Amino acid sequence: MAPPAARLARLSRVANFSACHRLHSKSLSDEENLKLFGKCNNPNGHGHNYKVIVTVRGEIDPVSGMVINLTDLKEYMQQAIMEPLDHKNLDKDVPYFAEVVSTTENVAVFIWENLKRLLPAGMLYKVKVYETDQNIVIYKGEETISER
Ligand SMILES: Nc1nc2c(c(=O)[nH]1)N=C([C@H](O)[C@H](O)COP(=O)(O)OP(=O)(O)OP(=O)(O)O)CN2
Numbered sequence: 001m002a003p004p005a006a007r008l009a010r011l012s013r014v015a016n017f018s019a020c021h022r023l024h025s026k027s028l029s030d031e032e033n034l035k036l037f038g039k040c041n042n043p044n045g046h047g048h049n050y051k052v053i054v055t056v057r058g059e060i061d062p063v064s065g066m067v068i069n070l071t072d073l074k075e076y077m078q079q080a081i082m083e084p085l086d087h088k089n090l091d092k093d094v095p096y097f098a099e100v101v102s103t104t105e106n107v108a109v110f111i112w113e114n115l116k117r118l119l120p121a122g123m124l125y126k127v128k129v130y131e132t133d134q135n136i137v138i139y140k141g142e143e144t145i146s147e148r
């Protein structure tokens with residue numbers, strides 16, 4: 001009898017964290033920052049309840065029935081998202097954002113890079129970050145818009 005075909009599946013898990021930040025670029029003057037970022041450039045910052053959906057992709061292991069053990073994914077997300085970001089001032093507490101503007105785009109990249117270091121090679125598929133219910137970023141590890 002032919003062996004069962006390998007099945008590829010995607011698996012997602014959600015994390016929620018709270019943080020404050022200020023949108024401010026060191027490459028711009030104070031006036032330019034205010035013009036670009038408006039209320040989000042408030043000197044004392046503002047806060048968000050972020051939601052992150054992490055999706056991994058891989059073959060369903062025929063023995064375990066899993067792509068990845070969700071208990072392991074939970075621990076990786078704890079290390080990659082919750083420990084560095086939850087209840088933090090992104091710009092002051094997270095060294096990465098000392099030189100990188102703490103937009104949701106860059107928060108997604110930060111989470112991607114942290115998770116990539118922890119997960120089996122090639123397994124990370126998508127990081128989706130909700131800054132608010134209305135403002136959502138998806139990052140899939142791409143570096144440029146590829147030619148069509
Ligand atoms: N490209 C981006 N633009 C903006 C970002 C970002 O991360 N990437 N972030 C902000 C601010 O941080 C800001 O907090 C957004 O807040 P706000 O406009 O209040 O959010 P909502 O649109 O969800 O709220 P409304 O109630 O609809 O005003 C700005 N730009």
Ligand SMILES: [Zn+2]
Nearest residue numbers: 021040046048
């Ligand atoms: Zn904000």
